[in-house]
Amino acid sequence: MFNLFHKKKDTTKKKSKISKTTQIPKISQPGIDVVIDDLGTKATFKFGNAQHIGSRKTQEDSFGYSNIISSNEISKKGVLAVLADGMGGLSHGKQISEYAVSAAIRMFESFDYTLQFPQQLENMVMKINNQISENFWANGQSNAGSTLVAAFFYKTKFYWVSVGDSRIYILRNGGLYQVNEDHDYLNELLVKYMNGDSSLDIAKNHMQKDSLTSYIGNERLPYIDNNKRGLSLQKNDTIILCSDGIYNSISSSEFILQLLNDPQPAVEKIVKSIVKKKIQQQDNLTIMVINYN
Numbered sequence: 669m670f671n672l673f674h675k676k677k678d679t680t681k682k683k684s685k686i687s688k689t690t691q692i693p694k695i696s697q698p699g700i701d702v703v704i705d706d707l708g709t710k711a712t713f714k715f716g717n718a719q720h721i722g723s724r725k726t727q728e729d730s731f732g733y734s735n736i737i738s739s740n741e742i743s744k745k746g747v748l749a750v751l752a753d754g755m756g757g758l759s760h761g762k763q764i765s766e767y768a769v770s771a772a773i774r775m776f777e778s779f780d781y782t783l784q785f786p787q788q789l790e791n792m793v794m795k796i797n798n799q800i801s802e803n804f805w806a807n808g809q810s811n812a813g814s815t816l817v818a819a820f821f822y823k824t825k826f827y828w829v830s831v832g833d834s835r836i837y838i839l840r841n842g843g844l845y846q847v848n849e850d851h852d853y854l855n856e857l858l859v860k861y862m863n864g865d866s867s868l869d870i871a872k873n874h875m876q877k878d879s880l881t882s883y884i885g886n887e888r889l890p891y892i893d894n895n896k897r898g899l900s901l902q903k904n905d906t907i908i909l910c911s912d913g914i915y916n917s918i919s920s921s922e923f924i925l926q927l928l929n930d931p932q933p934a935v936e937k938i939v940k941s942i943v944k945k946k947i948q949q950q951d952n953l954t955i956m957v958i959n960y961n
Contacts, residue, residue: 699959700736703743704823711901713742713821714959715749716931718939722913722950728754728761729911729954730769734776746822748776749956753834753911755813755883764800764814768884771796772818785820786896789829792818797831797889804885813885817848817909821958825898826907831891832883835915838899839906839927844920849893851882906931906959913951917942931957 699714715736721727734748735741752768754761775792779785793816804812815832828836830848837846882891906927918938926937935955942953 699961700739700742702739711824712959712961713747714931714961716933716935716957718932718935718953718955720939720943720953722943722952723948724950724952726762727952728765729913729952730754730762730765731909731954731956732769732773733956734773745779745781746820747958748773748818748820749907749909749958750816750818751834751909751911751954751956752817752884753815753832753913753952753954755815755880755885760804760812761814764804764812764885767800768796768814768816771799772816776820785822785825785827785898786829786894789818789820789827790892790894793829793831793884793892794889797884797886800885801887813880813883815880815911816884819907819909819958821901821907821960822898824901826901826905826960827895827898829892829894831889831893832880834909834911837908837910839908840902840904844908844923844927847895847899849891851891851893852880901960904959904961906957908958909956911952911954913953914938914942914955917945917947917950917953927957931959 699712701710701712703709704711713736715733717731719727719729719731729752731749731751733750734745736747750769750772752765754763754765772792775795779788796816800812815830815834817830817832817834817836818828819836820827826838828848830836831851833850833852835846835850836848837844882889918941922941923938926941927934929937935957938955939953942950
């Protein structure tokens with residue numbers, strides 16, 4: 669039986685959410701040129717990131733990239749982008765999210781390029797979780813937790829791994845798609861509904877539907893979501909990593925409008941538009957965008 673962790677969320681006001689599949693126009697942007705094959709073929713990466721504390725007292729989201737300054741370094745090792753959302757209902761949320769991000773980037777530096785990347789990403793998450801659990805697990809329960817999503821770009825492939833309810837989207841050929849699964853109780857309830865053991869109303873209105881079923885700091889870590897094969901990148905693909913403070917607070921149409929900009933202006937405008945709404949109990953906001961051309 670997995671542990672449920674109930675995140676503190678505003679339930680007094682219904683928020684517009686980004687759907688898992690949203691049509692969005694293509695975009696083309698300049699960036700850093702890197703070599704992606706032995707023939708010297710080049711691709712261009714463009715990066716953007718933005719963050720805001722929202723209405724919280726502390727910023728418990730953390731994020732980071734591996735080396736994105738050196739084109740030679742990216743050509744040789746690729747790029748890792750990591751985002752972690754520390755849990756406000758548990759102690760040490762900021763400390764854990766910062767540790768998860770820094771540990772992921774540190775472990776990425778020792779990746780073995782002769783081994784399978786999906787397994788290495790999964791092992792990375794398990795190691796981080798074990799280290800955090802050993803230090804913060806007491807009296808039979810964890811007092812620290814964080815989500816974690818990581819996207820790894822190497823040559824012409826994209827790999828990802830996630831735990832919790834932070835999200836990874838891919839923007840491709842006019843469509844925006846969520847590629848990872850939310851590890852929340854709602855998914856468990858929907859499985860019961862599809863098996864005929866519950867109703868859709870119960871799933872949608874359950875008091876614990878937003879509770880996480882897997883997160884960094886959970887001793888057992890029941891779920892890790894990742895792609896078992898690298899996803900081939902295509903021209904104008906854009907990968908988006910974000911915390912729930914982003915996708916719970918903006919509509920699809922707003923998201924589409926802002927992503928027409930280059931990555932850095934886009935993320936800044938997305939965060940600014942959410943802050944302007946002055947949503948009650950607005951969660952921390954963090955978003956990262958990587959464009960490949």
